[in-house]
Amino acid sequence: MSSSDVSMLVDMGFSQAKAERALQITGNKGVEPAMEWLLAHSDEAEPSPGLMAENPVSIPVPATESPQENIADASNEDESAATAKSIKCDVCGKLFKSNLEVEFHATKSGHDSFSESTEEKKPLTEEEKKEQLRLLEEKMRQKRKEREELEKKEAFEKEKLRIRSGKEMVEAKKKLEDLEMKKLLEQRKREKEEEKLAKQRVREQIEADKAARRARAASDAGRVTLSPVASIAAPTVVSTGPKKNYSETKLQIRLTNGQALTQTFGSKEQLSAVRLYIEMNRTDGSGLFNLMTTFPRKIFTEDDYEKPLDILGLVPTAVVIVQKKTELQ
Known part of the structure; x- marks a missing residue:
C-alpha cells in the first residue's frame, strides 16, 4: 500500500482508516478507484464514538418534574437517540449520513460542532455523486499540480546548485593551471638565464685562454728572435729534420x-x-x-x-x- 496515496486521501478529508480500507479493497490501484469506492460506500461508515463524545446531545430536565417523570424522559431520550438518522452541523445546518462525510465537511469548512439528528438525509443522486467526484478529482489535480510544481522547483534549485558547483570547480581548476603555468614559465626563465650566464662564462674563459696563448706565443717568438743561439741553431734544425x-x-x-x-x-x-x-x-x-x-x-x-x-x-x-x-x- 502506497503511503503517498493514503496521504492524498487524508488530505481530501477522508480518515486514514477509511483511506487504507478503500485502497486495500480496490487492490491498491491508485487514488481514483479508492475515492470512487469511498463515495459509493459512504453509507456503510458509522459515526465515531469520539466525535459523539465531543458533541453530546443533552435534553434539559425541568426541576418540577418528579423522579418518575425523569425516568420516563430518560427512556424517551434513549428511544430518540436510537432513532437518530443523521448527523447535523450545528454551524451551517447541513445533514450528513456518515462519519466520513462529517470528517470531509469539517476539513473543508473548518466547522467543529456536530450533533445527532432524527432527520434523514436523502441519499445522493447520481448527479450529486458525480459532482462530488468532480470536486474531489479537481482537488486531487490541484494537489498533484502543487506537488509537481514543488518537485520542479526543487529540481531547478538542484540544477542551479550543480551548475554553480561546476563553475566553481572549473574556476578553481583554471586558477591552479594558471599558477602551474606561471611557475613553469618562471623556472624556464631562470634556466635560460643560468644557461646564458654559463655560456658567457665559457666564452670569457675561451677568450682568456686565447689571449694567454697569444701572449705566450708572442713571448716565445720574441725570445727566439732576440737569442743569437736560436738564430744560429734554427738552420741546423730545419736542415737536419723533415718535421x-x-x-x-x-x-x-x-x-x-x-x-x-x-x-x-x-x-x-x-x-x-x-x-x-x-x-x-x-x-x-x-x-x-x-x-x-x-x-x-x-x-x-x-x-x-x-x-x-x-x-x-x-x-x-x-x-x-x-x-x-x-x-x-
Missing part, C-alpha cells in the same frame, strides 16, 4: 651519441680549448667526459689539458673521441 711546423690543426670530434663535430684550432692552443668547445656545442646531453684517441690509443689526463695540441700529436689532423667518465672506469 714540419703547422699553425693549425683540424680535429674531428666524435660525441657519445655517434654524431661528429669538426673544428679547426691553432696548433699552439691547449687541449682545454677543445674541451670548452665541446661543452658549448655538444648534442649528446651533459655530464663529465674525457677525451681520447684511438690510434695510437691514449686517454688524456688532467695534465694533458694544459698542453698545446702539437705537443700532444694532434696536428695537422686528428680524431678525438668523447667518452663519459663512467665508461672509462
Whole structure:
C-alpha cells in the first residue's frame, strides 16, 4: 500500500482508516478507484464514538418534574437517540449520513460542532455523486499540480546548485593551471638565464685562454728572435729534420651519441680549448667526459689539458673521441 496515496486521501478529508480500507479493497490501484469506492460506500461508515463524545446531545430536565417523570424522559431520550438518522452541523445546518462525510465537511469548512439528528438525509443522486467526484478529482489535480510544481522547483534549485558547483570547480581548476603555468614559465626563465650566464662564462674563459696563448706565443717568438743561439741553431734544425711546423690543426670530434663535430684550432692552443668547445656545442646531453684517441690509443689526463695540441700529436689532423667518465672506469 502506497503511503503517498493514503496521504492524498487524508488530505481530501477522508480518515486514514477509511483511506487504507478503500485502497486495500480496490487492490491498491491508485487514488481514483479508492475515492470512487469511498463515495459509493459512504453509507456503510458509522459515526465515531469520539466525535459523539465531543458533541453530546443533552435534553434539559425541568426541576418540577418528579423522579418518575425523569425516568420516563430518560427512556424517551434513549428511544430518540436510537432513532437518530443523521448527523447535523450545528454551524451551517447541513445533514450528513456518515462519519466520513462529517470528517470531509469539517476539513473543508473548518466547522467543529456536530450533533445527532432524527432527520434523514436523502441519499445522493447520481448527479450529486458525480459532482462530488468532480470536486474531489479537481482537488486531487490541484494537489498533484502543487506537488509537481514543488518537485520542479526543487529540481531547478538542484540544477542551479550543480551548475554553480561546476563553475566553481572549473574556476578553481583554471586558477591552479594558471599558477602551474606561471611557475613553469618562471623556472624556464631562470634556466635560460643560468644557461646564458654559463655560456658567457665559457666564452670569457675561451677568450682568456686565447689571449694567454697569444701572449705566450708572442713571448716565445720574441725570445727566439732576440737569442743569437736560436738564430744560429734554427738552420741546423730545419736542415737536419723533415718535421714540419703547422699553425693549425683540424680535429674531428666524435660525441657519445655517434654524431661528429669538426673544428679547426691553432696548433699552439691547449687541449682545454677543445674541451670548452665541446661543452658549448655538444648534442649528446651533459655530464663529465674525457677525451681520447684511438690510434695510437691514449686517454688524456688532467695534465694533458694544459698542453698545446702539437705537443700532444694532434696536428695537422686528428680524431678525438668523447667518452663519459663512467665508461672509462
